[in-house]
Amino acid sequence: MPSQERRPGAGRGPTPHPVPEPRPNELLTVGEAAYRSGATVAALHHYEELGLLTPQRTSGNQRRYPRHLLRRIALIRMASHVGIPLADVREAMAGLPADRAPNRAEWRQLTGLWQEAIEERLATLQEMRDQFVACIGCGCLSMARCSIVNPRDRLAPRPPT
The missing domain is CATH 1.10.1660.10 (Multidrug-efflux Transporter Regulator; Chain: A; Domain 2)
Structure with a gap:
Protein backbone atom coordinates (compact mmCIF):
# COMPACT_ATOMS: atom_id res chain seq x y z
CA MET A 1 0.00 0.00 0.00
CA ASN A 103 23.24 24.91 -12.35
CA ARG A 104 26.05 23.73 -10.08
CA ALA A 105 28.49 26.44 -11.22
CA GLU A 106 25.92 29.19 -10.62
CA TRP A 107 25.16 27.85 -7.11
CA ARG A 108 28.89 27.63 -6.34
CA GLN A 109 29.44 31.23 -7.45
CA LEU A 110 26.49 32.40 -5.36
CA THR A 111 27.56 30.64 -2.18
CA GLY A 112 31.13 31.83 -2.72
CA LEU A 113 29.86 35.38 -2.22
CA TRP A 114 28.97 34.51 1.37
CA GLN A 115 32.08 32.54 2.24
CA GLU A 116 33.89 35.54 3.76
CA ALA A 117 30.84 36.62 5.77
CA ILE A 118 30.43 33.11 7.16
CA GLU A 119 34.15 32.94 8.06
CA GLU A 120 33.84 36.29 9.88
CA ARG A 121 30.81 35.02 11.82
CA LEU A 122 32.71 31.89 12.79
CA ALA A 123 35.65 33.97 14.04
CA THR A 124 33.30 36.18 16.07
CA LEU A 125 31.59 33.15 17.60
CA GLN A 126 34.93 31.57 18.49
CA GLU A 127 36.04 34.81 20.15
CA MET A 128 32.79 34.96 22.11
CA ARG A 129 33.26 31.33 23.18
CA ASP A 130 36.81 32.05 24.33
CA GLN A 131 35.69 35.10 26.33
CA PHE A 132 32.89 33.09 27.89
CA VAL A 133 35.21 30.25 28.88
CA ALA A 134 37.74 32.75 30.28
CA CYS A 135 35.04 34.54 32.27
CA ILE A 136 33.64 31.37 33.78
CA GLY A 137 37.15 29.98 34.23
CA CYS A 138 38.39 32.95 36.26
CA GLY A 139 36.02 32.02 39.06
CA CYS A 140 35.17 35.55 40.14
CA LEU A 141 31.65 35.56 38.68
CA SER A 142 31.49 39.13 39.95
CA MET A 143 29.30 41.68 38.26
CA ALA A 144 31.32 44.35 40.03
CA ARG A 145 34.74 43.26 38.74
CA CYS A 146 34.06 41.50 35.44
CA SER A 147 35.28 43.56 32.51
CA ILE A 148 33.39 41.33 30.08
CA VAL A 149 29.93 41.31 31.67
CA ASN A 150 30.06 44.75 33.27
CA PRO A 151 32.76 46.79 31.46
CA ARG A 152 31.47 50.32 32.21
CA ASP A 153 30.66 49.98 35.88
CA ARG A 154 32.36 52.96 37.54
CA LEU A 155 31.56 51.70 41.02
CA ALA A 156 33.55 48.51 40.51
CA PRO A 157 36.93 50.05 41.48
CA ARG A 158 35.50 51.37 44.76
CA PRO A 159 36.02 49.16 47.80
CA PRO A 160 32.88 47.63 49.34
CA THR A 161 31.44 49.53 52.29
Whole structure:
Protein backbone atom coordinates (compact mmCIF):
# COMPACT_ATOMS: atom_id res chain seq x y z
CA MET A 1 0.00 0.00 0.00
CA PRO A 2 1.49 3.43 -0.93
CA SER A 3 2.41 5.77 1.90
CA GLN A 4 -0.01 8.56 2.61
CA GLU A 5 1.19 12.07 3.41
CA ARG A 6 -0.65 14.95 4.98
CA ARG A 7 -1.38 17.85 2.69
CA PRO A 8 -1.41 21.45 3.86
CA GLY A 9 -4.64 22.35 5.55
CA ALA A 10 -5.67 18.73 5.96
CA GLY A 11 -7.63 17.68 9.02
CA ARG A 12 -6.40 15.16 11.55
CA GLY A 13 -4.98 11.93 10.25
CA PRO A 14 -3.68 11.03 6.82
CA THR A 15 -5.43 12.05 3.65
CA PRO A 16 -7.48 9.31 2.00
CA HIS A 17 -5.26 9.46 -1.12
CA PRO A 18 -1.48 9.65 -1.45
CA VAL A 19 0.00 13.00 -2.43
CA PRO A 20 1.08 12.65 -6.06
CA GLU A 21 4.58 13.62 -7.09
CA PRO A 22 4.45 16.76 -9.24
CA ARG A 23 5.52 16.60 -12.84
CA PRO A 24 8.67 18.59 -13.75
CA ASN A 25 6.74 21.46 -15.38
CA GLU A 26 3.86 21.42 -12.94
CA LEU A 27 3.04 24.60 -11.08
CA LEU A 28 2.52 24.38 -7.33
CA THR A 29 0.01 26.36 -5.29
CA VAL A 30 1.42 28.47 -2.47
CA GLY A 31 0.28 25.82 0.02
CA GLU A 32 1.99 23.04 -1.93
CA ALA A 33 5.18 25.09 -2.29
CA ALA A 34 5.14 25.79 1.45
CA TYR A 35 4.55 22.14 2.27
CA ARG A 36 7.28 20.85 -0.03
CA SER A 37 9.84 23.49 1.04
CA GLY A 38 9.14 23.45 4.77
CA ALA A 39 8.50 27.19 4.74
CA THR A 40 5.26 28.79 5.84
CA VAL A 41 2.85 30.41 3.41
CA ALA A 42 3.53 33.71 5.21
CA ALA A 43 7.26 33.27 4.64
CA LEU A 44 6.72 32.69 0.92
CA HIS A 45 4.59 35.82 0.72
CA HIS A 46 7.30 37.72 2.60
CA TYR A 47 10.01 36.45 0.23
CA GLU A 48 7.87 37.63 -2.68
CA GLU A 49 7.41 41.08 -1.11
CA LEU A 50 11.21 41.33 -0.74
CA GLY A 51 11.77 40.37 -4.38
CA LEU A 52 13.36 37.02 -3.54
CA LEU A 53 10.70 34.98 -5.37
CA THR A 54 8.53 35.73 -8.36
CA PRO A 55 5.76 33.17 -8.61
CA GLN A 56 3.53 33.12 -11.65
CA ARG A 57 -0.08 34.30 -11.36
CA THR A 58 -3.24 32.68 -12.64
CA SER A 59 -6.02 34.63 -14.35
CA GLY A 60 -7.64 34.71 -10.89
CA ASN A 61 -4.41 36.25 -9.45
CA GLN A 62 -3.48 33.13 -7.49
CA ARG A 63 0.20 32.38 -7.01
CA ARG A 64 1.71 29.40 -8.81
CA TYR A 65 5.25 28.28 -8.13
CA PRO A 66 7.33 26.48 -10.76
CA ARG A 67 9.16 23.58 -9.11
CA HIS A 68 12.54 25.21 -9.73
CA LEU A 69 11.60 27.88 -7.17
CA LEU A 70 11.78 25.20 -4.46
CA ARG A 71 15.57 25.36 -4.80
CA ARG A 72 15.53 29.13 -4.33
CA ILE A 73 13.34 28.76 -1.27
CA ALA A 74 15.78 26.20 0.16
CA LEU A 75 18.69 28.58 -0.46
CA ILE A 76 16.84 31.52 1.11
CA ARG A 77 16.02 29.47 4.19
CA MET A 78 19.57 28.11 4.54
CA ALA A 79 21.13 31.57 4.14
CA SER A 80 18.72 32.95 6.70
CA HIS A 81 19.58 30.16 9.15
CA VAL A 82 23.27 31.03 9.01
CA GLY A 83 22.53 34.72 9.55
CA ILE A 84 22.85 36.16 6.05
CA PRO A 85 20.46 39.13 5.77
CA LEU A 86 17.65 38.67 3.26
CA ALA A 87 18.70 41.88 1.50
CA ASP A 88 22.08 40.26 0.80
CA VAL A 89 20.34 37.12 -0.40
CA ARG A 90 18.19 39.17 -2.78
CA GLU A 91 21.23 41.00 -4.14
CA ALA A 92 23.15 37.77 -4.69
CA MET A 93 20.20 35.96 -6.26
CA ALA A 94 19.60 38.78 -8.75
CA GLY A 95 22.23 37.23 -11.02
CA LEU A 96 20.58 33.81 -11.13
CA PRO A 97 18.34 32.73 -14.02
CA ALA A 98 14.67 33.38 -13.30
CA ASP A 99 13.23 30.69 -15.59
CA ARG A 100 15.08 27.61 -14.34
CA ALA A 101 16.97 26.13 -11.43
CA PRO A 102 20.56 27.38 -11.33
CA ASN A 103 23.24 24.91 -12.35
CA ARG A 104 26.05 23.73 -10.08
CA ALA A 105 28.49 26.44 -11.22
CA GLU A 106 25.92 29.19 -10.62
CA TRP A 107 25.16 27.85 -7.11
CA ARG A 108 28.89 27.63 -6.34
CA GLN A 109 29.44 31.23 -7.45
CA LEU A 110 26.49 32.40 -5.36
CA THR A 111 27.56 30.64 -2.18
CA GLY A 112 31.13 31.83 -2.72
CA LEU A 113 29.86 35.38 -2.22
CA TRP A 114 28.97 34.51 1.37
CA GLN A 115 32.08 32.54 2.24
CA GLU A 116 33.89 35.54 3.76
CA ALA A 117 30.84 36.62 5.77
CA ILE A 118 30.43 33.11 7.16
CA GLU A 119 34.15 32.94 8.06
CA GLU A 120 33.84 36.29 9.88
CA ARG A 121 30.81 35.02 11.82
CA LEU A 122 32.71 31.89 12.79
CA ALA A 123 35.65 33.97 14.04
CA THR A 124 33.30 36.18 16.07
CA LEU A 125 31.59 33.15 17.60
CA GLN A 126 34.93 31.57 18.49
CA GLU A 127 36.04 34.81 20.15
CA MET A 128 32.79 34.96 22.11
CA ARG A 129 33.26 31.33 23.18
CA ASP A 130 36.81 32.05 24.33
CA GLN A 131 35.69 35.10 26.33
CA PHE A 132 32.89 33.09 27.89
CA VAL A 133 35.21 30.25 28.88
CA ALA A 134 37.74 32.75 30.28
CA CYS A 135 35.04 34.54 32.27
CA ILE A 136 33.64 31.37 33.78
CA GLY A 137 37.15 29.98 34.23
CA CYS A 138 38.39 32.95 36.26
CA GLY A 139 36.02 32.02 39.06
CA CYS A 140 35.17 35.55 40.14
CA LEU A 141 31.65 35.56 38.68
CA SER A 142 31.49 39.13 39.95
CA MET A 143 29.30 41.68 38.26
CA ALA A 144 31.32 44.35 40.03
CA ARG A 145 34.74 43.26 38.74
CA CYS A 146 34.06 41.50 35.44
CA SER A 147 35.28 43.56 32.51
CA ILE A 148 33.39 41.33 30.08
CA VAL A 149 29.93 41.31 31.67
CA ASN A 150 30.06 44.75 33.27
CA PRO A 151 32.76 46.79 31.46
CA ARG A 152 31.47 50.32 32.21
CA ASP A 153 30.66 49.98 35.88
CA ARG A 154 32.36 52.96 37.54
CA LEU A 155 31.56 51.70 41.02
CA ALA A 156 33.55 48.51 40.51
CA PRO A 157 36.93 50.05 41.48
CA ARG A 158 35.50 51.37 44.76
CA PRO A 159 36.02 49.16 47.80
CA PRO A 160 32.88 47.63 49.34
CA THR A 161 31.44 49.53 52.29
